[in-house]
Amino acid sequence: MVDVAIIGIGIHPFGRTDGVTGLEQGVFAARQALKDAGLEWSDMNFAYGGSAAAGAADTMVSKLGLTGLQFINVANGCATGGSALQSAYMAIKSGMFDIGMAVGFDKHPRGAFTVDTQSGGLGKWYGDIGMALTPQFFGMKIQRYMHDYGITEDTLVRVAVKNYRNGAKNPNAWRKTPLSYEEVATSQMVCHPLRKYMFCSPAEGGCAMILCRADKAKELVRKPVYLKAVSVKTRPFGSFEVFSQSQALERTDTPPTVLASRAAFEMAGIGPDEIDVAQLQDTESGAEIMHMAENGFCKDGEQEQWLRDGVTEITGRLPVNTDGGCLANGEPIGASGLRQVYEICAQLRGEGGERQVPRELKTGYTHVYGAPGLSGVTILAR
Amino acid sequence: MSAAKQIPIAEGLFTWPSNDPRLLGSRCSACGIVTFPAQKSCPACSGQNVETIELERRGTLWTWTIQGFLPNKPPYIGPETAESFRPFGVGYVELPNQVRIESRLKCKDPSKLRIGMEMELVVEKYVEDDAGREVMAYFFQPVAER
Numbered sequence: 001m002v003d004v005a006i007i008g009i010g011i012h013p014f015g016r017t018d019g020v021t022g023l024e025q026g027v028f029a030a031r032q033a034l035k036d037a038g039l040e041w042s043d044m045n046f047a048y049g050g051s052a053a054a055g056a057a058d059t060m061v062s063k064l065g066l067t068g069l070q071f072i073n074v075a076n077g078c079a080t081g082g083s084a085l086q087s088a089y090m091a092i093k094s095g096m097f098d099i100g101m102a103v104g105f106d107k108h109p110r111g112a113f114t115v116d117t118q119s120g121g122l123g124k125w126y127g128d129i130g131m132a133l134t135p136q137f138f139g140m141k142i143q144r145y146m147h148d149y150g151i152t153e154d155t156l157v158r159v160a161v162k163n164y165r166n167g168a169k170n171p172n173a174w175r176k177t178p179l180s181y182e183e184v185a186t187s188q189m190v191c192h193p194l195r196k197y198m199f200c201s202p203a204e205g206g207c208a209m210i211l212c213r214a215d216k217a218k219e220l221v222r223k224p225v226y227l228k229a230v231s232v233k234t235r236p237f238g239s240f241e242v243f244s245q246s247q248a249l250e251r252t253d254t255p256p257t258v259l260a261s262r263a264a265f266e267m268a269g270i271g272p273d274e275i276d277v278a279q280l281q282d283t284e285s286g287a288e289i290m291h292m293a294e295n296g297f298c299k300d301g302e303q304e305q306w307l308r309d310g311v312t313e314i315t316g317r318l319p320v321n322t323d324g325g326c327l328a329n330g331e332p333i334g335a336s337g338l339r340q341v342y343e344i345c346a347q348l349r350g351e352g353g354e355r356q357v358p359r360e361l362k363t364g365y366t367h368v369y370g371a372p373g374l375s376g377v378t379i380l381a382r
Numbered sequence: 383m384s385a386a387k388q389i390p391i392a393e394g395l396f397t398w399p400s401n402d403p404r405l406l407g408s409r410c411s412a413c414g415i416v417t418f419p420a421q422k423s424c425p426a427c428s429g430q431n432v433e434t435i436e437l438e439r440r441g442t443l444w445t446w447t448i449q450g451f452l453p454n455k456p457p458y459i460g461p462e463t464a465e466s467f468r469p470f471g472v473g474y475v476e477l478p479n480q481v482r483i484e485s486r487l488k489c490k491d492p493s494k495l496r497i498g499m500e501m502e503l504v505v506e507k508y509v510e511d512d513a514g515r516e517v518m519a520y521f522f523q524p525v526a527e528r
Binding site: 111115116123125127128129132133135140147189190191194237244245247248 | 391392395407415417418419425426444445446447448449450451453454456457458459460470472473474476479480481482483484486492497508519
């Protein structure tokens with residue numbers, strides 16, 4: 001089967017852009033990605049795209065051009081962008097198409113996400129009583145993890161400080177002001193043990209990629225990035241996931257992130273120690289900590305030492321969330337997963353600007369997590 | 383004092399009316415897995431032969447958090463306003479040999495919550511609906527130290 005390359009990347013700055021719809025931010029990112037690849041919209045055989053709250057992605061054809069291409073909408077919670085990419089990957093891998101686009105965008109109102117319990121397969125009572133809130137799950141999952149593996153609040157603070165520091169070096173980030181340890185550690189408690197500045201916020205943004213057959217990539221661009229693996233997995237029985245009204249007593253040792261990660265490493269034929277730079281879903285500080293272990297980069301409990309030693313800093317052995325992650329970029333659901341891939345492509349191409357990892361990079365990794373318990377992983381290489 | 387009419391927050395969540403209400407779960411006849419709320423198939427083995435059972439009313443706290451801001455209305459129907467809101471506890475309570483239940487907790491003080499502590503079920507008035515009926519919901523509270 002053919003391999004797949006990413007030959008164009010585009011992004012609309014994340015954060016708040018008043019007066020610009022989510023769809024327009026997606027169109028902006030799409031045009032940027034086309035320009036980056038030196039291609040026209042009419043060159044696209046297909047597109048997969050999605051948003052959670054900003055309308056149907058396929059309506060962007062009326063702005064980009066009515067070329068008659070196959071455009072399929074994707075809706076997969078926070079893994080929407082990752083799922084669009086996975087679909088585009090398969091479309092090329094199958095041999096059906098040579099070149100196409102994955103695009104994601106969103107625009108959410110301020111404040112915590114409002115959850116539609118009934119479309120989420122939950123009873124109305126669950127929202128009535130005040131349990132249909134993602135921050136509660138994040139608080140409860142890290143609370144148990146800290147208890148089981150001796151992670152302390154210090155590590156929660158360090159993750160946030162690192163990601164805001166990285167965000168300050170990223171012109172497309174929402175939050176470009178570094179926060180001190182003190183500011184994070186004393187910010188308002190939101191869902192114990194997680195404080196205000198340990199959480200990302202719903203936001204806006206758009207992101208797009210152009211994918212093509214790997215054997216054509218070098219003819220088109222100077223620095224293609226190869227998509228070595230893409231994997232999306234849902235929750236198996238016995239994992240602790242968001243919006244679980246109950247949990248089984250037996251716990252699986254393969255939650256969805258572990259399943260997706262292992263499948264991706266197997267597909268790529270490399271191991272976690274061969275990854276040079278990673279983007280791990282950091283909906284809040286606790287998520288990044290747990291995802292370091294679930295993706296196979298460290299053992300449960302080692303994160304405490306890793307953060308203290310700066311292993312995941314831009315200058316460390318495994319830089320994590322070099323663009324500031326969700327904490328500094330916010331969470332536009334449809335775009336987040338693609339933002340992660342955008343950043344890895346930028347790093348592998350040596351175009352990370354002030355946040356560029358100061359050594360040669362060959363491989364990168366992205367991981368996105370979404371409700372009601374699914375994970376998407378990609379492995380990329382130069 | 384005239385007793386207000388009481389209704390459960392949802393049918394089938396717990397036995398009601400009752401002097402000793404119990405949460406209702408389902409147990410799979412094939413693999414024995416218990417789920418809450420009761421459902422018609424088993425999430426573990428996909429079996430469709432499940433029975434509704436009354437769950438234990440005591441268990442231990444498995445994890446917890448404190449909800450620190452007023453949830454969006456809707457879907458939230460709690461009686462608080464932005465001014466009157468006080469944080470509330472949420473956790474998972476492990477019922478021996480059955481299942482862990484997600485529940486609001488009758489405790490909002492982080493210094494009084496500890497993983498592994500004994501908890502017990504209470505069903506009590508949560509809010510009044512527009513018709514003046516008391517909407518009853520389940521909570522878990524720390525078992526009083528003796």
